[in-house]
Amino acid sequence: xxxxxxxxxxxxxxxxxxxxxxxxxxxxxxxxxxxxxxxxxxxxxxxxxxxxxxxxxxxxxxxxxxxxxxxxxxxxxxxxxxxxxxxxxxxxxxxxxxxxxxxxxxxxx
Amino acid sequence: xxxxxxxxxxxxxxxxxxxxxxxxxxxxxxxxxxxxxxxxxxxxxxxxxxxxxxxxxxxxxxxxxxxxxxxxxxxxxxxxxxxxxxxxxxxxxxxxxxxxxxxxxxxxxxxxxxxxxxxxxxxxxxxxxxxxxxxxxxxxxxxxxxxxxxxxxxxxxxxxxxxxxxxxxxxxxxxxxxxxxxxxxxxxxxxxxxxxxxxxxxxxxxxxxxxxxxxxxxxxxxxxxxxxxxxxxxxxxxxxxxxxxxxxxxxxxxxxxxxxxxxxxxxxxxxxxxx
Numbered sequence: 001x002x003x004x005x006x007x008x009x010x011x012x013x014x015x016x017x018x019x020x021x022x023x024x025x026x027x028x029x030x031x032x033x034x035x036x037x038x039x040x041x042x043x044x045x046x047x048x049x050x051x052x053x054x055x056x057x058x059x060x061x062x063x064x065x066x067x068x069x070x071x072x073x074x075x076x077x078x079x080x081x082x083x084x085x086x087x088x089x090x091x092x093x094x095x096x097x098x099x100x101x102x103x104x105x106x107x108x109x
Numbered sequence: 110x111x112x113x114x115x116x117x118x119x120x121x122x123x124x125x126x127x128x129x130x131x132x133x134x135x136x137x138x139x140x141x142x143x144x145x146x147x148x149x150x151x152x153x154x155x156x157x158x159x160x161x162x163x164x165x166x167x168x169x170x171x172x173x174x175x176x177x178x179x180x181x182x183x184x185x186x187x188x189x190x191x192x193x194x195x196x197x198x199x200x201x202x203x204x205x206x207x208x209x210x211x212x213x214x215x216x217x218x219x220x221x222x223x224x225x226x227x228x229x230x231x232x233x234x235x236x237x238x239x240x241x242x243x244x245x246x247x248x249x250x251x252x253x254x255x256x257x258x259x260x261x262x263x264x265x266x267x268x269x270x271x272x273x274x275x276x277x278x279x280x281x282x283x284x285x286x287x288x289x290x291x292x293x294x295x296x297x298x299x300x301x302x303x304x305x306x307x308x309x310x311x312x313x314x315x316x317x318x319x320x321x322x323x324x325x326x327x328x329x330x331x332x333x334x335x336x337x338x339x340x341x342x343x344x345x346x347x348x349x350x351x352x353x354x355x356x357x358x359x360x361x362x363x364x365x366x367x368x369x370x371x372x373x374x375x376x377x378x379x380x381x382x383x384x
Contacts, residue, residue: 004341021366021369022370022371024327034170036167036170037325037367039167039366039370039371040363041366041369043298044161044298044299045157045161045165045166045365045368046166046365046368046369047161047165047166047369048165048166048167050167051172054375078253
């Protein structure tokens with residue numbers, strides 16, 4: 001068995017940190033890929049982070065209220081040796097791209 | 110004569126409403142193991158979206174796990190919906206008409222005794238709960254149960270200082286009214302937000318402000334709010350109008366972070382599973 005750390009992923013939109021709201025798993029739990037791990041809050045919204053993979057939860061970083069920066073450790077999994085080389089990523093769809101208007105054009109009809 | 114098939118979900122179709130296509134992004138999610146229960150319509154809040162309010166927060170996954178079919182709609186000018194130029198497209202009455210057509214096109218059918226998957230359950234958050242309240246009150250033949258998250262008996266958008274917001278956006282003049290300033294900050298922080306569309310929505314809401322007493326839902330209602338949500342002061346007034354409602358207050362949560370709370374999802378899913 002090997003230890004596989006999973007850092008707080010890039011949450012997009014220039015966010016650099018998130019606050020832990022509630023852990024949805026505990027150390028020692030066996031989790032499945034995509035199972036919700038933790039609820040976090042950013043300056044913009046609150047969200048659930050799904051597990052990047054299945055495995056046993058060895059360690060959780062951050063109690064509710066703690067701030068974790070993007071890239072800092074969030075959770076450590078125990079996985080079979082042959083999967084430890086795979087770096088975890090959050091399984092999420094590519095964020096939809098859309099036109100962004102930065103300021104209101106108030107003269108527009 | 111049309112043959113009765115006993116099926117209470119029709120095939121997906123697409124219609125215009127009042128002669129125009131509302132251009133709203135509709136996403137229908139099918140559960141792997143469908144429960145014998147109506148579909149669930151999700152209505153998000155101001156400056157939010159299906160993605161933010163329901164997907165990234167884990168709601169859609171939780172509802173699918175519970176076997177619920179989910180119909181999620183981005184409000185006009187939000188998420189992947191179009192941002193019409195005319196203010197009328199943003200009026201709450203127009204949005205409610207659009208939602209009815211969307212739900213019907215997605216297969217929701219009027220409540221029919223003996224058909225547990227007939228009807229429509231609705232979950233709304235913030236502005237979405239205002240729309241859910243009115244939608245339930247005006248569509249009792251189709252809406253079966255209602256969950257109102259982060260609701261307010263007043264309409265924070267109706268008291269919005271549009272002129273101050275426009276001045277702030279034009280030259281940065283600080284906004285004096287605290288509620289207006291908070292809403293503008295929220296709108297600016299919202300990923301991909303179209304400020305022009307959001308202000309059009311505010312303008313339309315000011316023309317049709319929420320009057321909770323005007324039309325009151327008679328269905329079973331679950332009200333959920335964070336303990337630290339500043340709108341919680343209005344909860345009693347709202348509850349007085351719907352004495353049948355169950356109320357759940359989430360300890361330590363505010364208007365933003367109540368959305369993801371497990372206790373909220375679990376309570377809503379259990380409430381909407383009742384017959």
